[in-house]
Amino acid sequence: NAGVTQTPKFRVLKTGQSMTLLCAQDMNHEYMYWYRQDPGMGLRLIHYSVGEGTTAKGEVPDGYNVSRLKKQNFLLGLESAAPSQTSVYFCASSLGTEAAGYTFGSGTRLTVV
Amino acid sequence: GENVEQHPSTLSVQEGDSAVIKCTYSDSASNYFPWYKQELGKRPQLIIDIRSNVGEKKDQRIAVTLNKTAKHFSLHITETQPEDSAVYFCAAYFPGGYQKVTFGIGTKLQVIP
Numbered sequence: 368n369a370g371v372t373q374t375p376k377f378r379v380l381k382t383g384q385s386m387t388l389l390c391a392q393d394m395n396h397e398y399m400y401w402y403r404q405d406p407g408m409g410l411r412l413i414h415y416s417v418g419e420g421t422t423a424k425g426e427v428p429d430g431y432n433v434s435r436l437k438k439q440n441f442l443l444g445l446e447s448a449a450p451s452q453t454s455v456y457f458c459a460s461s462l463g464t465e466a467a468g469y470t471f472g473s474g475t476r477l478t479v480v
Numbered sequence: 481g482e483n484v485e486q487h488p489s490t491l492s493v494q495e496g497d498s499a500v501i502k503c504t505y506s507d508s509a510s511n512y513f514p515w516y517k518q519e520l521g522k523r524p525q526l527i528i529d530i531r532s533n534v535g536e537k538k539d540q541r542i543a544v545t546l547n548k549t550a551k552h553f554s555l556h557i558t559e560t561q562p563e564d565s566a567v568y569f570c571a572a573y574f575p576g577g578y579q580k581v582t583f584g585i586g587t588k589l590q591v592i593p
Contacts, residue, residue: 395506409585410524412581468526468529471516
């Protein structure tokens with residue numbers, strides 16, 4: 368049981384490049400989330416999904432797209448990376464029931480130069 | 481929307497002393513309050529949680545208290561140890577079709593040996 372697995376762990380992009388972050392969970396969780404973590408700003412929700420085939424915008428969705436084609440996978444895409452997207456990205460999943468805590472992935476440290 | 485304020489932003493204590501982190505929330509409908517611990521360079525991990533129908537919950541050296549009337553909840557760590565050094569996040573859940581979760585900004589706890 369791996370929990371929540373994120374790939375890659377580190378990445379450096381040039382401005383304007385694109386990339387996809389992959390999140391995979393093996394806990395049969397319905398809900399999945401993408402957060403970014405920046406110093407002094409806590410965890411901010413980018414996009415989330417309440418089930419296979421569904422996605423929705425969170426607090427800071429601009430510049431990102433997501434897809435949830437399979438229940439176990441939640442992809443975060445950056446179409447044209449900007450330096451402001453330099454951050455640590457965390458994926459998380461939960462059962463989606465009341466009082467269900469999150470299980471976080473190990474994070475992806477992304478630097479855009 | 482829900483607002484969660486967390487204090488203090490940094491906290492230094494001597495090993496063996498107690499540490500208290502406080503959070504206040506704005507939405508009285510919030511019904512679930514987890515706490516996460518994030519060690520340096522690692523993922524946030526759920527350490528304790530409390531539901532709105534409970535006033536206090538303990539797990540060994542950590543405890544959480546909830547005051548629904550005042551809309552605040554606190555994390556208490558007793559007999560602190562160096563391995564307690566980490567960033568702690570509180571969160572508040574607002575019930576609904578999508579469990580809306582708001583995180584506090586985090587408290588960096590340093591336990592001085």
